[in-house]
Amino acid sequence: xxxxxxxxxxxxxxxxxxxxxxxxxxxxxxxxxxxxxxxxxxxxxxxxxxxxxxxxxxxxxxxxxxxxxxxxxxxxxxxxxxxxxxxxxxxxxxxxxxxxxxxxxxxxxxxxxxxxxxxxxxxxxxxxxxxxxxxxxxxxxxxxxxxxxxxxxxxxxxxxxxxxxxxxxxxxxxxxxxxxxxxxxxxxxxxxxxxxxxxxxxxxxxxxxxxxxxxxxxxxxxxxxxxxxxxxxxxxxxxxxxxxxxxxxxxxxxxxxxxxxxxxxxxxxxxxxxxxxxxxxx
Ligand code: R5P
Numbered sequence: 001x002x003x004x005x006x007x008x009x010x011x012x013x014x015x016x017x018x019x020x021x022x023x024x025x026x027x028x029x030x031x032x033x034x035x036x037x038x039x040x041x042x043x044x045x046x047x048x049x050x051x052x053x054x055x056x057x058x059x060x061x062x063x064x065x066x067x068x069x070x071x072x073x074x075x076x077x078x079x080x081x082x083x084x085x086x087x088x089x090x091x092x093x094x095x096x097x098x099x100x101x102x103x104x105x106x107x108x109x110x111x112x113x114x115x116x117x118x119x120x121x122x123x124x125x126x127x128x129x130x131x132x133x134x135x136x137x138x139x140x141x142x143x144x145x146x147x148x149x150x151x152x153x154x155x156x157x158x159x160x161x162x163x164x165x166x167x168x169x170x171x172x173x174x175x176x177x178x179x180x181x182x183x184x185x186x187x188x189x190x191x192x193x194x195x196x197x198x199x200x201x202x203x204x205x206x207x208x209x210x211x212x213x214x215x216x217x218x219x220x221x222x223x224x225x226x227x228x229x230x231x232x233x234x235x236x237x238x239x240x241x242x243x244x245x246x247x248x249x250x251x252x253x254x255x256x257x258x259x260x261x262x263x264x265x266x267x268x269x270x271x272x273x274x275x276x277x278x279x280x281x282x
Contacts, residue, residue: 001020001022001047001049001050001051001282002022002023002024002025002046002047002049002050002051003016003017003020003022003023003024003025003050003051003053004024004025004026004027004041004046004050004051004052004053004068004072005024005025005026005027005052005053005054005068006026006027006029006039006054006061006064006065006068007027007029007061007064008053008054008055008061008064008065008085008086008265008266009053009054009055009083009085009086009263009264009265009266010026010266011263011266011270011273012053012083012085012263012264012273012274012275012278013026013053015263015273015275016051016053016083016275016278016279016282018275019275019276019279020279020282022051023047025041025043025046027039027040027041027064027068027071028040028041028042029064037060037063037064037067039064039067039068039071040071041068041071041072041075043075044075045075045076046072046075046076046077047076047077048076048077048078048079049077049078049079049081050072050077050079050080050081051080051081051082051083051282052065052068052069052072052080052081052082052083052115053083053085054068054082054083054084055084055085055086055087055088055264055265056084056086056087056088056089056107056111057086057087057088057089057243057265058088061088062088062107065082065084066110066114069082069114069115070114079116079117080114080115080116080117081115081116081117081118081119081282082111082114082115082117082118082119083119083120083278084111084118084119084120084121085120085121085262085263085264085265085274086121086241086243086264086265087107087120087121087123088107089103089104089106089107090104090107090120090123090124090125090128091104091124091125092104093105093124093125093127093128104125104128104131105128105131108128108129108131108132108133108137109131109132109133111132112132112133112134115134116134116136117134117136117137118132118134118136118137118138119137119138119139119140119278119281119282120137120138120139120140121139121140121141121142121240121262121264121274121277121278122139122140122141122142122143122168122212122240122241122264123139124212124213126139138281140274140277140278140281141168141171141240141277142240142262142264142272142274142277143168143171143172143175143210144171144175144276144277145262145272145273145274145276145277146172146210146238146240146262146272147171147172147173147174147175147176148175149238149260149271149272150172150176150208150236150238151175151176151177154206155176155178155206155207155208155236156178156179156205156206156207157173157178157179157180157181157202157205157206157207157208158170158172158173158176158178158179158180158181158207158208158209158210159180159181159182159183159200159202159207159208159209159210159223159227160180160181160182160183160209160210160211161182161183161185161195161209161211161219161220161222161223162182162183162184162185162219163182163184165182165210165211165212166180166181166182168210168211168212169181169182169210172208172210172238176208181200183195183196183198183200183223183226184196184198185219185222185223190216191216191218192218193218193219193222194222195222195223195225195226197226197229198226198230200230201230202227202230202231202232203230203231203232204231204232204233205232205233205234206232206233206234206236207227207232207234207235207236208236208237208238209223209224209227209235209236209237209238209256210237210238210239211237211238211239212239212240212241213239213240213241213243214237214239214241214242214243214244214248214252214259214261215243215244215245215248216245216246216248217244217245217248217249217251217252217255220237220239220252220255220256220259221251221252221255223237224237224255224256225255234257235255235256235257236256236257236258236259236260237252237256237258237259237260238259238260238261238272239261239262240261240262240264240274241261241262241264241265242259242261242262242265242267242269242270243265244267249267249268249269260272262274263275
C-alpha cells in the first residue's frame with residue numbers, strides 16, 4: 001500500500017506514512033498560466049492499493065484531489081481509499097431555500113465515482129455519508145487526539161460553544177478526566193453569533209473550548225468572552241478544522257490564552273495529528 005498526497009494535509013500524510021510504514025508519494029502539482037491544475041506522480045507505477053490524502057477545500061484543491069485519483073489509476077492503482085481530512089462543502093446538507101444546490105450530496109456522489117472507500121474526519125453532519133454511493137465510508141473523530149493532547153495539562157472543564165458540539169466536548173473531557181458542559185449559541189449572520197448568558201460555574205477554572213470548525217472565529221470569541229465574564233482563569237480553544245478565515249487567528253489569540261487545532265488543515269497552530277485515528281481505520 002502507498003500513501004499519495006498533493007499540496008494539502010501533507011503533514012498528516014507524512015505522519016500516516018511513518019505510522020503505517022507505507023511509502024509516501026507526493027504529487028508534483030502546479031498551475032498552468034491560465035490557472036488550471038497539473039498533477040503528476042513521477043513514477044512508472046504505483047501499488048494496486050493506494051491511499052490518497054487530500055482536501056475538497058478550496059475549490060482549487062478539490063480539482064487537485066480529483067486529478068490525483070486519475071493519475072493514480074493511470075499508474076495502476078486498482079483500489080483507492082480516499083482520506084479527506086477536511087471535507088469542504090459538508091455544511092450545505094439541505095436545500096435551505098428553494099433553488100439551492102445540495103452541495104454535500106453533489107461532492108459525495110462525484111467522489112464516489114473516483115474512489116472505492118472514503119474516510120473523513122469530524123464531518124459537521126456525519127449522516128451526509130449516506131450520499132456516498134458505495135459501501136465503506138466512515139467518519140472518524142479527532143476527539144481522542146485532542147483529549148490526549150490536553151491530558152495532564154490542568155484542564156478543569158471542557159466546553160462546547162453550542163449544544164450540537166456537546167458530545168464532542170464530552171468525549172474530549174472523558175479522555176482528559178474532567179467535566180464537560182455547553183453554552184447556547186444563536187447564529188445571527190455568517191460572521192456574527194450570540195451566546196446566551198450562562199450560569200455555568202467557570203470561576204477560577206482552566207477551560208478548554210472545543211468545536212469541530214473554527215471559521216471566522218466569531219463563535220469561539222463569543223464563547224471566550226462569556227467565560228471571562230463568568231470568571232474563568234484560563235481559556236484555551238481547540239478545534240478539528242482550523243479554517244481561520246481572514247484575521248480569525250489574530251482575533252482568537254487576543255480573546256483566548258491559547259489556540260490549537262488538528263492537522264486536517266495546515267496552519268501555524270495545527271499541531272495535533274489525527275494520523276493515529278486514520279491509521280487505525282486503514
Ligand atoms: C457550527 O455549528 C460549527 O460547529 C462551528 O461552530 C462554526 O462553523 C464556527 O464558525 P465561526 O468560527 O465562523 O463562528
